[in-house]
Amino acid sequence: MGRLGVTELLVIGIPFLAIYFLPSIIALSRKKNNAAGIILLNFFLGWTFIGWIVSLIWACLKDNEPQTIVVNNSYPKQQNSLDIKRNDFDEKLDSLQKLKNLLDSGVLSQEEFEQQKAKLLQL
Numbered sequence: 001m002g003r004l005g006v007t008e009l010l011v012i013g014i015p016f017l018a019i020y021f022l023p024s025i026i027a028l029s030r031k032k033n034n035a036a037g038i039i040l041l042n043f044f045l046g047w048t049f050i051g052w053i054v055s056l057i058w059a060c061l062k063d064n065e066p067q068t069i070v071v072n073n074s075y076p077k078q079q080n081s082l083d084i085k086r087n088d089f090d091e092k093l094d095s096l097q098k099l100k101n102l103l104d105s106g107v108l109s110q111e112e113f114e115q116q117k118a119k120l121l122q123l
């Protein structure tokens with residue numbers, strides 16, 4: 001009665017080993033990136049209980065997701081000086097046409113037209 005047989009050792013030993021290696025089992029079942037580290041910590045320091053708790057927490061933590069880095073190599077289109085000159089020329093041409101229409105409709109006199117035209121062309 002005082003002696004433990006093989007069956008008693010198995011009944012006690014298998015559940016004990018399952019509990020002892022629970023962090024390793026969790027790490028392997030969750031396919032952790034650092035499962036080898038968890039298993040080694042559990043194997044060598046699991047008997048300290050603190051090592052077992054640390055390995056259990058480590059096994060239960062979520063793996064860090066790889067960060068996605070997006071590199072945007074497209075630059076906003078910058079207007080070159082030729083485009084700016086064209087835009088400026090187009091604006092002046094439009095203004096001159098409006099002045100000419102005002103002159104033709106009689107709103108401006110020839111003298112006022114010449115003054116406004118001189119101002120516009122000096123800019």
